[in-house]
Each structure stands twice: as structure tokens, then as C-alpha cells.
Amino acid sequence: MKGPIWQKSSFSGGGEGNDCVELASSTPTTLHLRESETPVTVLTTTPAPLGDLLRAVRDGLL
Structure with a gap:
């Protein structure tokens, strides 16, 4: 069985960090x-x- 395909956050700055x-x-x-x-x-x-x-993070509630 193949594992999940992971995607990085767009805020990670790209690259291999x-x-x-x-x-x-x-x-x-x-x-x-x-x-x-x-x-x-x-x-x-x-x-x-x-x-x-x-949404809570975006709205500054957390």
C-alpha cells in the first residue's frame, strides 16, 4: 500500500527546508x-x- 502524498504549507518558503x-x-x-x-x-x-x-487562527482567536 502506498503512503500519503505530503504537501508543504505555502508559508514554508519553498525549497527543501x-x-x-x-x-x-x-x-x-x-x-x-x-x-x-x-x-x-x-x-x-x-x-x-x-x-x-x-479560521480561528486567521481571525486571531488562537
Whole structure:
């Protein structure tokens, strides 16, 4: 079985740096997040809670 395809955050500055957040999906409703520096630690969520988190961060609530 092939593993997820990880995508770097657009805020990571590109290149091969290791300080960024990466996102992958294994199904349309399952998302995985990890930090490049510690790729073995993976958080799993669904789109709705992740969207809520991103909106809260964007709006300065967190």
C-alpha cells in the first residue's frame, strides 16, 4: 500500500527546508498533518474541524 502524498504549507518558503507544516489526505474526509522536523508524529482530522481551526487562527482567536 502506498503512503500519503505530503504537501508543504505555502508559508514554508519553498525549497527543501524542514520547518513547515505538511498536509496529506488518505480519503476525501480524512486529513493528516505533520511537522517536517518530526514527520513520525501525525495528527489525523476531518475537513470541518481543520477549517474551524484555520479560521480561528486567521481571525486571531488562537
